[in-house]
Amino acid sequence: MRAVICAGPPTSGKTTVLRHAAHRLAERGRRIAYLKIDVQYCDEDETFARELGVPARKVYSGDLCPDHCSVLVLGDALAWAGRESAEFLIVETAGLCLRCAPYIEGALGLIVLEATSGMNLPRKIGAMLTLADLAVVTKIDLVSQAEKEVFRANLLDAADIPVIETDALHGINLEPVVRRMEATPELVQPSRLRGSPPMSVCTICAGKKEIGWEHHFGIVRTLDSDLFYRGQ
Amino acid sequence: MEIREISVIGGFGKTGEPEAVARLDMRMGDVVSIVGPTGSGKTMLINDIALFADANTPSRRRVLVNGEPAPTIFQEDPSRNPIALITQHTTFLSDLPVREFLRIHARIRRTERQESAVEETLAFANELTGEPIIEQAAMTELSGGQTRALLVADAVVIGNSPIILLDEIENAGIDRLRALKLLKRYRKIFIFVTHDLRITLLSDYRVALLRGAMRAIIPRVEEERRVASRIGRIDEIMVAMRDRLRAGEQLIERELLGDLRQVLDAPSAEVMR
Numbered sequence: 001m002r003a004v005i006c007a008g009p010p011t012s013g014k015t016t017v018l019r020h021a022a023h024r025l026a027e028r029g030r031r032i033a034y035l036k037i038d039v040q041y042c043d044e045d046e047t048f049a050r051e052l053g054v055p056a057r058k059v060y061s062g063d064l065c066p067d068h069c070s071v072l073v074l075g076d077a078l079a080w081a082g083r084e085s086a087e088f089l090i091v092e093t094a095g096l097c098l099r100c101a102p103y104i105e106g107a108l109g110l111i112v113l114e115a116t117s118g119m120n121l122p123r124k125i126g127a128m129l130t131l132a133d134l135a136v137v138t139k140i141d142l143v144s145q146a147e148k149e150v151f152r153a154n155l156l157d158a159a160d161i162p163v164i165e166t167d168a169l170h171g172i173n174l175e176p177v178v179r180r181m182e183a184t185p186e187l188v189q190p191s192r193l194r195g196s197p198p199m200s201v202c203t204i205c206a207g208k209k210e211i212g213w214e215h216h217f218g219i220v221r222t223l224d225s226d227l228f229y230r231g232q
Numbered sequence: 233m234e235i236r237e238i239s240v241i242g243g244f245g246k247t248g249e250p251e252a253v254a255r256l257d258m259r260m261g262d263v264v265s266i267v268g269p270t271g272s273g274k275t276m277l278i279n280d281i282a283l284f285a286d287a288n289t290p291s292r293r294r295v296l297v298n299g300e301p302a303p304t305i306f307q308e309d310p311s312r313n314p315i316a317l318i319t320q321h322t323t324f325l326s327d328l329p330v331r332e333f334l335r336i337h338a339r340i341r342r343t344e345r346q347e348s349a350v351e352e353t354l355a356f357a358n359e360l361t362g363e364p365i366i367e368q369a370a371m372t373e374l375s376g377g378q379t380r381a382l383l384v385a386d387a388v389v390i391g392n393s394p395i396i397l398l399d400e401i402e403n404a405g406i407d408r409l410r411a412l413k414l415l416k417r418y419r420k421i422f423i424f425v426t427h428d429l430r431i432t433l434l435s436d437y438r439v440a441l442l443r444g445a446m447r448a449i450i451p452r453v454e455e456e457r458r459v460a461s462r463i464g465r466i467d468e469i470m471v472a473m474r475d476r477l478r479a480g481e482q483l484i485e486r487e488l489l490g491d492l493r494q495v496l497d498a499p500s501a502e503v504m505r
Contacts, residue, residue, distance in 0.1 A: 116325055118325060118326070119325075119326055119336075140310075141317075141319060141321060141322070142321055142322065142323065142325075143322065143323070143324075143325055144318075144322060144323065144324050144383050144386065144387075145310070145316045145317075145318075145383070145386060145387045145391050145393070146324075146333070146334075146336075146337035146386050146390070146391070147324065147325060147326060148310045149310050149311045149337060149340055149341065149391075150336055150337060150340060152309070152310060152311070153311075153340045164308075165310055170279070172279065172283060173283060173307065175288060176307075176308075
């Protein structure tokens with residue numbers, strides 16, 4: 001079993017990249033299972049099942065942080081994909097919190113970013129980018145040559161990982177992504193999270209609604225403190 | 233790597249038949265138009281070129297550089313890619329001031345002459361567009377024409393791309409013929425996807441597409457330069473009439489007929505002056 005964990009902000013094109021990649025893997029006779037994790041609604045699993053006829057399912061995190069949810073269900077998901085005799089488990093995460101990195105050791109960690117999200121985006125996200133193995137940039141047909149290059153330079157500045165520019169909507173330049181998926185080694189279990197993202201541990205996640213640091217505990221900060229989060 | 237020539241080895245059209253044009257060679261300095269009805273595969277052809285297709289796109293075409301398969305680095309790093317593709321949808325998203333934005337691009341692209349490349353880009357963009365670009369303005373505040381002019385100038389000067397693909401720039405609010413004339417100062421391969429009569433006629437040759445296949449390579453003959461020139465004069469008449477409408481004036485039929493007659497009566501030798 002090989003695992004691909006895909007993260008990236010909403011609307012960046014995660015599903016589009018994974019669909020094109022899955023089509024190409026399927027054309028080569030690879031057996032795939034697909035899991036989508038989201039908060040309260042998604043239908044990508046139905047698309048995968050309909051278009052590719054592969055085992056596909058979803059899980060809603062509800063009140064729980066979706067990346068926390070992902071960590072909890074991944075063990076079961078790997079077992080499920082194994083029962084479906086899949087060679088690849090593709091997990092598409094909700095992609096909501098930029099500080100979180102749902103990647104696990106031994107799986108391909110894939111981040112999808114859109115070139116249209118501004119040249120400074122790579123500098124704004126932490127572990128979701130820095131702990132990934134591969135960055136896929138989408139929507140490059142919409143930005144200038146200059147911004148394409150600056151986006152890549154900023155990406156490489158923030159994380160020293162391979163970058164692949166694509167126009168995923170039209171299926172352009174996805175072949176290198178598929179090659180990288182195929183080159184992923186078999187997952188050795190038990191696998192662990194790569195980093196310790198700050199998932200679902202704060203007082204607000206736990207239901208406290210009062211504003212003002214005096215009402216909270218754990219990690220707190222005042223307006224004047226210079227606590228600064230850098231990611232991993 | 234010095235690029236002397238890129239070639240497209242024909243593949244298959246949408247109906248599966250092999251392309252009539254088995255090989256298209258474009259040499260440095262060539263100005264090429266890609267023509268054909270909507271849906272004939274013009275954009276697909278330039279996408280194949282931009283991707284250095286290697287029988288791995290729906291057309292199964294192959295693109296060669298100097299007669300050889302393209303080095304993979306062209307695809308792996310946009311700043312090493314010798315092709316700049318500018319489409320109708322390409323735009324700037326940055327809200328940095330123009331000069332600062334160009335400086336950032338120059339810095340990641342060049343080790344020397346950064347400041348003069350920025351100057352040259354701005355000067356060239358200003359030549360392409362009728363409305364001068366304010367350097368302190370944010371990129372996103374530029375008009376459609378200014379944006380297009382700066383996209384082209386940036387790709388030509390700072391990007392220094394040897395191959396420029398322009399997808400229907402006639403709809404983009406820059407003086408297309410002036411642009412073509414100015415672009416010819418730079419020795420590059422320019423490939424225009426166009427429905428525009430005059431851009432087509434001012435190209436060295438044109439590639440006609442039908443149902444996804446390259447149907448023919450048609451050289452521009454001398455007589456067509458005169459045709460282009462006469463059409464240009466008719467164009468000027470129409471532009472002048474539009475300017476008068478914009479100025480709130482009324483148009484006079486007799487004047488139009490007089491202007492058209494001058495175009496008709498001009499001898500061939502004079503048309504080209």
